[in-house]
Amino acid sequence: MRQYLLSIHFSYSELEAAYQRPDMRLLLRADGGQLLSVPFRYLRPYVGPSGIQGRFALELDEQNQIRRLYALP
Numbered sequence: 001m002r003q004y005l006l007s008i009h010f011s012y013s014e015l016e017a018a019y020q021r022p023d024m025r026l027l028l029r030a031d032g033g034q035l036l037s038v039p040f041r042y043l044r045p046y047v048g049p050s051g052i053q054g055r056f057a058l059e060l061d062e063q064n065q066i067r068r069l070y071a072l073p
Contacts, residue, residue, distance in 0.1 A: 001067065004030035004058045008043070011051040015040075030058070042069040 006028050018024040018040040025037045036058065046052050055072040 001062070002060045002064075004032070004034060004036060004060075005072075006030055006036075006056045006058060007054075008046075008056055009051075009053045012047070012049060013051075015047060015051055018044075028058075038066070038069065042066060046071060 008028060018026065022041070024040040026040055026043065028036050028038055030036055038058065043052060056069055057072055058069045059067040061067050
């Protein structure tokens, strides 16, 4: 299992297109510089009226499939 740490900052208006396309993926840069393509459905629970902001951890399994994405305190 691999874990990546991310800082995510998108305004609500930047995410509006993602709500209209259920298969939408967002490109996120991990703290280590890796570019990750993450389906929007994993981020949707964290979107509020002002968008999404904060620190997150992304865990991948041995086949590079997302196990979970969660907010860090």
